[in-house]
Amino acid sequence: MTSAPALEQPVSTAESAEPELPTPVVAPESLSVKFNDVGRAFGGRTVLRNVTMTVNPGEVVAILGASGCGKSTLLRAVGGLDVGFTGELLIGDRAVSRYDERTAVGFQEPRLLPWRSIRRNIELGLPRDLEKSAGKARVDELLDLVGLSDRAHLRPREISGGMAQRASLARALARQPGVLLLDEPFGALDALTRLKMQDLLMDVHASTGTTVLLVTHDVNEAMQLADRILLLGCPDSDPAEGATVKSLVTVPGTRPRNRASQDLARLGSQLYAGLGVDSH
Amino acid sequence: MTTTLATQSAPPRRAKSLPGGRILIGAAVPLLIVGVWWLVTGPLNLFTATQLPAPQSVIEAGVGLLDGGALFAHVGVSVQRVLLGFLFGAAAGLLLGSLLGLSRIADGLLHPTVGAFRAVPSLAWVPLILLWVGIGEDGKVLLIAIGAFFPVFTSVHSALRHVDPHLVEAGRAFGYHGTRLLTAVQLPAVVPPVFSGLRLALAQSWLFLVAAELLASSEGLGFLLIESQNNGRVDRLLLAIVLLAILGKITDALLGVIERKALKTWA
Incomplete structure (x- = not known):
């Protein structure tokens, strides 16, 4: 008997109050997502181009951008809902397949x-x-x-x-799922319900550890939930060129973050500027 | 998809004041009609028996036909024709409607043709059926099947075409395809419109039954109609009409019971 198997969860002493720990409902193997020069055009109109980045296993990455800049398109490509993209897209070490079973999608509408x-x-x-x-x-x-x-x-x-x-x-x-894909899942909810859902998502992530890609147009939501924020946008000079990665920032601090923090406020105005909105 | 709905418990069931109260309310107008009918034929004597016989003479006519067993024979043969025609027509409508509703290739290939056939008023087929099939049982059932086919075909086809693509995509995203997708998402989604199509088809079946029996027959309610007209038996004529109303209503109600069961499970 040497060391415990690497995959085994660290177990506290038997006397510790077990019910207080969040039960891991799903213990997925969190998977990485690698975008390598991913692009997408619809009938000659380029929507997305040259997206290259790696999402680490267990990481929460928010995809932020103005309406129609290809956020959902990128997410749908990861889920295998849309296979018309160019470039390379790996989940773990295998290319994404049609309706990839390693991913699961939470749509903007509940679609029940x-x-x-x-x-x-x-x-x-x-x-x-x-x-x-x-x-x-x-x-x-x-x-x-x-x-x-x-x-x-x-x-x-x-x-x-x-x-x-x-x-x-x-x-x-x-x-x-190894990768949970959420497409503006809280977009249609009222402000209060939205905050509660954000807390729920944090709980879910804490207990499952799954990789999360979250599409949102809400800067505060992105800063509250994500480890990193991927800002998509078109170059100001020529919007017809299609959207690409404008910036990829690491959000300071750890969840749950203080919504009033100075660092977040600074990051917020930076992101708003990136979205082309004056933050005042 | 609906977005927000207030949470609430199911609305409280309306307390029934009378068992079968709905049936009593529904029977009020027919009883009133019979009352007025009796009034104008009996006490007021506004019509002669050849114009409008009294309700009791219609009942007597029914009892008279009951004696020789003729009434049961007429009713039985008509119901059989309607049910057979409806079953064949509805089955064909379900099959072809599903095929064209689910397969884009089949739809592109066949829908214009089916649409052209649908544009032909169904009774226009009568002379052709007479020539090719004859107006025996087969011809009659065929005519009724044609009448039942199109409402079912149209409702199944258009319902399958219009299944919420969001739901279908969600089903696919969770690994459903082919038959599993069909039974989990597409078929349940079309249950309500398909039942409206079926009820319409049943009404059409009765319509085409009478058309077929008026043309040529030796038994059945349509035959009773035309025979009574020829013999001046207005009482029997009215009896046939009342029977058609009752039978049509009963078959529709039976289908309605099945529909409610299906909607409870699927909608």
């Missing part, structure tokens, strides 16, 4: 099946080869994680927008 209960909607995200009992246990845990256990039997139209978005997040987590 209206005829299925919340529980059955979350089941939709389970991997196909998972045993029934294991699947049920995982859905139970996810329902608990997103706080919907007592609404599991309801249909999507019977719950609020915020709850629907939580169900959508749980569905994405059900397949234990």
Whole structure:
């Protein structure tokens, strides 16, 4: 007996109060995402070009940019929802495939099946080869994680927008993705619900450790949630050239960050300037 | 997709004041009509028996036909024709509608042709059916099937074409494709419009039944209509009409029960 297996989670002493630790609902192998000169054109119109960067396993990267600058296009390429891009895109060490099963997408709209209960909607995200009992246990845990256990039997139209978005997040987590892709998931929510959802996402990330790519147009949300922020934009000289990486910044501090911090305020005005907005 | 909906428990069920209260309310107007009918034929004597026989003579006509078993034969054969025609027509409509609704190639290839056939008023097929199939049982069932086919085809086809692409993409993103995608997302999404198509098709089936039986038949409710007209038996004529109304309503209600069950599961 030498050392413990490298993958094993560090276990505290047996006497420690176990229930206080967040239960790892999903223990995925977080995967890296490598963009190598990724571009995308729709019918001759270049939307994205020359995107090169690496997202480390377990990292949260926010993709920030003005409307229509190709944020979602980049995210859809990672999820294999759109395979028309140029360049090279690796998840882990394998190229992305059509509807890549190593990723899971949380869409801007919850996209729940209206005829299925919340529980059955979350089941939709389970991997196909998972045993029934294991699947049920995982859905139970996810329902608990997103706080919907007592609404599991309801249909999507019977719950609020915020709850629907939580169900959508749980569905994405059900397949234990190596990379979680979120496309402005909180964009349609009211300000208060949005803050709660951001906290939930931080909890989820803390307990799963999955890599997260988060598309957003909200500077504060990006600064609150991300380790790094990828700012996409077009060159001011010629917007028709297509968007590319304008800057890639590391957000100072660790989560949860103080929303009133000076450093964040400075970074914020820098990002707003990058988005072409006067920060006053 | 709807975005925000207030959370609330299901609306409280309206307390039923009377068991079967809805049926009683629904029966009020028909009873009133029968009452007025009785009034104008009996006590007021506004019509002669050849113009408008009294309700009781219609019932007597029914009882008279019941004696020889003729009434059951007429009703039985008509119901059989409608059900067979409806089943064949609806099945064909479901199949072809699904094929064209799901496959772009099949749609491009066949939809203009089906659309052209749909543009032909269905009764225009009658002379051709008479020549090719004859107006025996086969011809009648075929005509009813044609009547039932198009509403089902159109509703299935357009519903499948218009399944929310967001939902389909979400299904695909979670690894669903082919038959699994069809049964998990596409078919449940089209259940409500398909049932409206089926109910429309059933009504069409009764319409085409009468058309077929008026043309040529030796039994059935359409035959009862034309025979009573020829013999001046207005009482039997009215009986046939009342029976058509009742049978049409019953079959539609049965389909409605199945629809409610399906909507509970799928919608």
